[in-house]
Amino acid sequence: MRIFDPHIHMTSRTTDDYQAMYAAGVRALVEPAFWLGQPRTSPQSFLDYFDALLGWEPFRAAQYKIAHHCALALNPKEANDPRCVPVLEELPRYLLKDGVVAVGEIGYDSMTPAEDRALAAQLELAAEHGLPALVHTPHRDKRAGLRRTLDVVAESKLSVEQVLVDHLNETTVAEAKDSGAWLGFSVYPDTKMDEHRMVAVLREYGCERVLVNSAADWGRSDPLKTRKVAGAMLAAGFGQDDVDRVLWHNPVAFYAQSGRLVLEPAGPGALHEGNSVLRGGE
Template sequence: MRIFDPHIQMTSRTSPRRCSWPTATNDYERMAAAGVRAVVESAFWSGQPHISPASLADHFDLLVGWEPFRAGEFGVRHHATVALHPKEANDPRCRPLLDLLPRYLDRDAVVAVGEIGYDSMTPEEDEAFAAQLALAIAHDLPALVHTPHRDKAQGVERSLAVVAESGVEPGRVVLDHFDEMTVGLVRHTGCWLGFSIHPDTGMSPPRTVELLRAYGPERVLVNSAADRGRSDPLLTRATGEAMLLAGFTDDDVDRVLWRNPVEFYGQSGRLDLTDLESAAANPPVGTWAGNSILRGGS
C-alpha cells in the first residue's frame, strides 16, 4: 500500500510542549514503515498567532527547508502549502502578513495556497480568504480550503460562494474536513473533497468508508491532519485497510491514498515524486544548513 498524506502538520508534532504523543519525534520512521511515501504539510496556526513578518517567515522557511530534509532522512518526500491560516486572519497584527506570501508562493516545494478559508466566519476571514484565492490564481496554484469545525454546513456553503466569486477553477480547490452532513453540498460542484481522519475533529476510518461507498472515490483526498494534539499520522493506512475489509479493491485504495493526491497537487507543476523507491531504500545522510537530525550532528 503506497500512501500520500495530502494534509498534515508535522512541525507541530515535534515539540513535547505541544504534542501528547510520546512517539511524535519518531513519526516519519513509523509512517515510512506503514507505506507513507509522500506528504503535503500545510501552513498552520501554531497555538498562538504569528504576529510579525519574521515569525511567519520562520514558519514558512521551516516548511520549505528543514522539514523536507527531516522527512527525507526517512525516505518520505515532503511538499508544503503556505498561507495565512483562517484563525490568524482575525488578529489585526497578522493581516498585514498577507504581503509576505508572494515571496514563498514561487518556491519549488510549495504546491498550493493553504490552509485558507474559515474558522469563525468573520468579515476579516472573508477578506483574507478572497485575497488568498486571488493569489492562488495569480501564482497558478491549487488551493487547500479549511472548513470550520463549528457551523460546518453554513461554513461550507459560504466557502463555495467565495470560491465561485473568485473565478478559480473548482477542480483546483479542495475543501477539507468534511463529514456526513456536508459532503452532499460539494459532491457535484467540481471541487475536491477532503476527509480528515482525526480522533477529535475529523472522521474515523469506518465512517469514511461508508461515505466512499455512497459517493465513490473520485475527487476525494484522505488525510490524517495530524497536528500538535491527539492525532495519528497512521490513520491514512487504517482507512486503506478498512476499505479493503469493506470490499474495495486494491486499485480503489491506491486511487484514494495515492493517485488522487498526486492528481490534485500535480496541478501545481511542482510535485516531485521521482525516485521514491530509491529514496525510501537509501535515505540521504547529511545536513541542512549545517544541522542534522542526529544528536551532536554526528
C-alpha cells in the same frame, strides 16, 4: 502500498512519526501552514515558519525517504489578528518557490468579515500563481461554512476544480461533490471523521476526487490514520485499486496541478543549515 498524506502538520510530530509513517507505506505528503497554538505576534514569525516548511521539514522527511511538499498561507484563525494580516504582502514571493504545491490552509474558522477578505485575497493569489488551493471548512456550523466557501470560490478567478475543500463530513459531502471541488476528509482518533465513517462515505459517494488525510497536529491525532483507512477499506470489500486511488492517485492528481510535485525525495544529506537530525555518535 503507497500512501500520500495530502494534509499533515509534521512540524508538530517527531522523527519517530516519520519512521512509523514510512513503515506504514507513506511515501509523500503535503504540510499546509496552520495555527501553531501559540498566537503569532508579527508577520516575521510567519516567514521563519514558512522557511522551516521549505527547508528543515523536507530535510527531516528525506531522512525517512518521504517526499515533503508544503502549502503556504495566512490561516483562517490568524486572519482575524491585525498583527498577522500584513503577511499577505510577503506571501507572493514564497508562492514562487519550488516546494510550494498549493495555497493553504485558507478558508474559515469563525466566518468573520476578516476571514472573508483573507480567503478572497488568497484565492486570487492562487489563481495568479497557477496553484491549487487547500480550503479549511469551519469546525462549527459546517454546512453554512461550506456554502460561504463555495460562494467565495465562485466569485474568484480560481477554478473550483483547483480547490480541495477539506474537513468534510456526512453533512457537507454531497454539496461539496456537486460543486466540482475535490473532497478532503480528516481522520482523527476522537474528532472529525474516523476510518469506519470514512468507509461509509466512500460506499455512498464513491472514490472520485476524494482525498483522505490524517491532518496530524499538536492535539490528539494519529499520523497513521491514512493507513488505517486503507485497512478499513480493504476489510469492507474495496479493491486495492480503490485504495490506491483514494490514498495515492487522487492526491497526486490534485497537487500535480501546481506543476511542482516531485514524488522522489531528495537525497537525505548530512546537514541542514549546519544541523543534523542525528543524535548520539553522529
